[in-house]
Amino acid sequence: MSERVAIFDTTLRDGEQSPGCSMNLEEKLRMARQLDALGVDVLEAGFPVASDDDFAAVREVAKICRRPVIAALCRTTPQDIERSWEALADAAHPRIHTFIATSDIHLQYKLQKTREEVLEMARSGVRLAKSFTNDVEFSAEDATRSDLDYLCQVIEAVIEEGATVVNIPDTVGYTIPSEYTHIIETLRQRVRNIDQAVISVHCHNDLGLAVANSLAAIAAGARQIECTINGIGERAGNASLEELVMALRVRRDLMPFESGIVTEELYRSSQTLSNITGVLVQPNKAVVGKNAFAHEAGIHQHGVLRNRLTYEIMTPESVGVKTNSIVLGKHSGRHALGKKYEEMGYTLGRPELDKAYKLFTKLADQKKEIFEEDLVAILQDGFAQIPERYKLRALEAKAGTAINASATVTILDTTNDQESTGTGTGDGPVNAVIEAIDRMTDLTGTLLDFNVRSITRGTDAVGEVFVHVEFGGTSYTGKAASTDIIDASARAYLNAVNKACYARERSRSAA
Ligand SMILES: [Zn+2]
Numbered sequence: 001m002s003e004r005v006a007i008f009d010t011t012l013r014d015g016e017q018s019p020g021c022s023m024n025l026e027e028k029l030r031m032a033r034q035l036d037a038l039g040v041d042v043l044e045a046g047f048p049v050a051s052d053d054d055f056a057a058v059r060e061v062a063k064i065c066r067r068p069v070i071a072a073l074c075r076t077t078p079q080d081i082e083r084s085w086e087a088l089a090d091a092a093h094p095r096i097h098t099f100i101a102t103s104d105i106h107l108q109y110k111l112q113k114t115r116e117e118v119l120e121m122a123r124s125g126v127r128l129a130k131s132f133t134n135d136v137e138f139s140a141e142d143a144t145r146s147d148l149d150y151l152c153q154v155i156e157a158v159i160e161e162g163a164t165v166v167n168i169p170d171t172v173g174y175t176i177p178s179e180y181t182h183i184i185e186t187l188r189q190r191v192r193n194i195d196q197a198v199i200s201v202h203c204h205n206d207l208g209l210a211v212a213n214s215l216a217a218i219a220a221g222a223r224q225i226e227c228t229i230n231g232i233g234e235r236a237g238n239a240s241l242e243e244l245v246m247a248l249r250v251r252r253d254l255m256p257f258e259s260g261i262v263t264e265e266l267y268r269s270s271q272t273l274s275n276i277t278g279v280l281v282q283p284n285k286a287v288v289g290k291n292a293f294a295h296e297a298g299i300h301q302h303g304v305l306r307n308r309l310t311y312e313i314m315t316p317e318s319v320g321v322k323t324n325s326i327v328l329g330k331h332s333g334r335h336a337l338g339k340k341y342e343e344m345g346y347t348l349g350r351p352e353l354d355k356a357y358k359l360f361t362k363l364a365d366q367k368k369e370i371f372e373e374d375l376v377a378i379l380q381d382g383f384a385q386i387p388e389r390y391k392l393r394a395l396e397a398k399a400g401t402a403i404n405a406s407a408t409v410t411i412l413d414t415t416n417d418q419e420s421t422g423t424g425t426g427d428g429p430v431n432a433v434i435e436a437i438d439r440m441t442d443l444t445g446t447l448l449d450f451n452v453r454s455i456t457r458g459t460d461a462v463g464e465v466f467v468h469v470e471f472g473g474t475s476y477t478g479k480a481a482s483t484d485i486i487d488a489s490a491r492a493y494l495n496a497v498n499k500a501c502y503a504r505e506r507s508r509s510a511a
Contacts, residue, residue, distance in 0.1 A: 032065050213239070423436055452464070
């Protein structure tokens with residue numbers, strides 16, 4: 001039997017630290033459910049001492065995800081560790097993940113501590129964590145730039161204190177596969193009690209080597225990999241989960257390891273994250289990019305038609321990419337829609353199905369063919385998890401080469417059930433719509449980013465609009481899908497407005 005490699009997902013912690021990828025609580029819970037379905041072994045849900053939002057994320061994820069280990073990150077100080085343990089109170093399988101840097105450059109400039117002091121902090125942190133739970137992971141931050149003798153000494157000490165997982169992160173994305181192999185092998189040879197802990201790796205992609213380094217570490221004896229969906233994370237990101245898992249699966253002949261990942265959920269996980277954050281996956285991204293299974297050259301297409309293995313090392317189906325097919329039409333009933341969603345892996349309750357069906361019939365009036373992607377868009381657009389303070393009621397926009405763009409927008413304020421109508425002008429219809437909306441809400445937004453993409457093909461395709469908007473110094477994402485781009489823009493902007501209103505409400509009620 002082949003050995004198991006544990007997949008430690010840090011999309012909600014390291015990933016969430018990447019620019020433009022911040023998520024609110026509801027979005028984190030949605031992502032966590034998908035990661036659970038994907039089969040990750042460990043789900044790192046946040047850094048509880050960093051903020052109340054991180055604390056809440058760990059606590060709520062621990063409540064809904066009962067199968068995986070839930071990890072909470074903390075430094076080695078008592079208050080950090082205690083706060084993490086509080087956040088993990090309801091977890092079925094809690095893990096305290098404590099870290100301190102071990103490289104001289106971090107010791108000197110960041111911590112301003114001696115090696116002896118840091119060794120003692122590592123020891124006492126693990127000791128305290130161990131008094132709360134048996135499952136304790138220790139990370140030697142910036143391990144790959146640490147003195148190897150000292151690293152061995154620290155790792156031996158924390159295992160003595162009871163660490164069950166020892167992580168050797170390439171925090172700054174500096175190492176290369178042969179050097180990493182040497183580090184892991186040295187630890188296995190020199191650390192007397194290394195057999196009592198699992199070696200873990202955590203690689204950053206600053207030189208594009210995160211996945212290669214992680215695979216080298218597994219070959220050298222590591223048995224846990226820390227990674228993220230779509231490779232998001234600090235700076236250039238982390239090792240990409242989907243690439244690692246598929247490399248292990250496709251080249252099992254050379255790397256005989258199992259992971260618990262349901263690979264058919266990879267594409268959906270990637271899309272879910274992209275949908276939540278509004279950060280699109282680059283088209284040529286391995287495994288989950290739009291072009292990952294597209295064959296352009298005629299000679300390739302010819303080969304693939306005869307036998308897919310001529311140019312494909314894995315099938316689109318194995319990662320959950322379905323070839324576009326028409327699934328439903330205007331006359332499909334509620335029952336057929338429910339069944340289709342079930343096939344796609346979504347089980348909808350009666351009220352959810354009613355809501356989805358209403359949106360479906362509206363969409364079926366606008367376009368002839370409904371694809372699976374449309375159905376996903378219906379769920380993601382129609383089931384916004386935050387309360388909708390403002391709803392779009394009506395919209396009219398005028399634009400052209402010879403006139404200034406103008407818009408008239410009617411919105412409903414659900415707090416008092418009042419409709420109001422406002423007008424705006426601008427360089428283009430989207431600006432005009434935003435100006436009109438700003439006049440009716442008591443918020444003024446600055447549009448930081450605006451993205452449109454088509455979800456399906458054809459001139460009646462559904463377009464999806466993502467916006468990043470700043471309100472009073474905090475940025476929010478908004479998104480909406482429609483066959484009409486101006487309509488989608490207005491609703492995406494309102495989605496961001498509603499998130500800002502919701503955040504304001506919550507901070508008021510917390511105060
Ligand atoms: Zn990291």
